[in-house]
Amino acid sequence: MSLMKRMSLIFRSKANKALDRAEDPRETLDYSYQRQVELLSKVRRGVADVATSRKRVELQVAQLEQQENKLTAQAKKALSMGREDLAREALTRKSGLAGQVSDLRAQQAQLQGEEEKLTMASQRLQAKVEAFRTKKETIKATYTAAEAQTRINEAFSGISEEMGDVGLAVQRAEDKTAQMQARAGAIDELIASGALDDASAIGQGDDIARELESLSSQSDVEAELAALKAGSTPAPQAIEGSDSTPEAQPAAQPAAEPVAEPVVEEQKENGRP
Template structure:
């Protein structure tokens, strides 16, 4: 076998396999059924044509018989009148008509036989078409059921391409979810250890406010300390700081001075 023939055979096998994968048996069965119906219609059309021709020949046969009878009567009338020549002419024409009538009878017989054959063929073909239609519907139903079962099995086992794509998408979603969960857990651990601070939490705001308050308080103390130092440098007595109890309102003297409390009254 030559290389060209082997390559041609290989391509043919691959093409047939591709057609088998692409072909739907249900469509093929429907197409075959339509072809058989078309053939049956052709047989019926041929049968109708043969029947029409037979009817036409039978009509012509009937007309020839009537013509032969009429010529027979004319020949007799001519003999009654003593016109042998006319009687002879009528009988000659009658003979020709009878010959044509025999041909018509032969054609009618042949057409009748052909019509009977076509009728029998039409009946047999119709029975075959009906049988094929029944088997076709049975095969189609079985194929549809098998196809549905296969798809269900593939969907359950995840073999089909569609379910494989769905499974891959689900796996990607799970992987992404696990990554986000791991990241969230790591952030929680960092925040719990103090490595990261949550700027949005109230605790962070309170700590920041406390730190700012401490800075402000230190500023006030430093300013007050500087003022006291300045007063001391100027020779003025520093003001004596009193506690909250010592700052209680003292009774006034008559001259407007504050009268100190008795030492034992406290």
Template sequence: MGIFKRIGTIFGAKADKVLDKAENPNETLDYSYKKQLELLQKVRRGVADVATSRKRLELQINQLQAQQSKLQGQAQKALEMGREDLAREALTRKSGLDSQIADLGAQHEQLVGEEQKLSLASQRLQAKVDSFRTKKETIKANYTAAQAQTQIGEAFSGISEEFGDVGMAIQRAEDKTQQLQARAGAVDELIASGVLDDSVGGAPRDDIESQLEAMSSASDVETELARMRESLPGGGSAGQGQLTDEAAQDAPAQGDAK
């Protein structure tokens, strides 16, 4: 029994949460106002029905009273003509109408009381409905303003669902941009330090490029040797002549090699 009660409590809490989320205060207020107007209409119809019944009783009472007056005149005329029996009969009928008029009069007084009560209730309900309508519109305006203010606040803070998605997309774009910038900077540093050069990951260099680099390196070597010869005691003429002779001897050998 405790399990079923707990399950019922859980389902009730879930349903209450769903209903609370789905409930729109503006719609609820409008619906309540509609129901109050319907109740006011019913009360007004009740007043009209009671007033109609009261009026009908008044007409019946007036007819009976008119009939009594007629019987009274007939009795008087019969007595003048010496027809006492007819006069007695007319007065008897007139007396029978007294009880009917009395009963209708009691009902009339009761209906008058009911009509007054319903009229007073209708007036009070009308005032209540008017007050509720004013309060309803005020609450709706405040709710709409609060809702708009909340949405604006959530938009500025980025916690709303729509702006949250936009903020996440922007954040992802910024993260990717920073990652690419960091990678580009790292590659530039590696190239500048010589760890990476143009041949890394590219096509192999051709023979012409290799020969040009070799000539540049040989030129640097010759320049350095010349500077060193000049720094030797007695100049560098003897040494230069010796190097020239050696170069002359190497020339045919290079020609033969070709």
């Protein structure tokens, strides 16, 4: 097979497939019905034309018959007046008209037959067109119902192109939602475990840390001050007991010496000299 033949075959096959895909049976049936109606209209016009010709021939025959009757009356009158020559001339003309009338009657009979044939053909064609119209509407209704049922079944089964696109979009949305949920859960777990810091609480965390450190420092100072105060209270008892126990005085003196230092530090912290 030559290259041109192969190209021609491929082109015809592609064109046939495209036409088959683009063809709608309902439109084809409507077009066929339209063509039949046009043909019926032409047949009816033909019947009307034949009937018109037949009627014209009938009128001509009637006119010739009138002329024949007139010539017959003239011939009789000429004979009554002794004019045989005129009577002969009138009868001669009548004979010529008789031949024309015979020919016209033959044409009239022929046209009558054609008219009857066309009338019967028109009636048969009209019945055929009406039957085709009924069949066409039935086929169109059946095709429309089958098409609707097919689309409904495709929609339910999800194999239609539109529903397939919708299903893919829903699947993508579900995948993205699951991915975002997994990411959010992972971040929450990392924040809870301390692997990630909460960016919204960075500044607040520093302030709170400083405040906690300040409170811790103050509590340490207060605890140390209370301990110092607690350590300074036994000093008077040691002084009072020095009369009976001379050996307690050396122990009371070291305890009395550091008492002034916490007081001075407490005054400095309170802002007093």
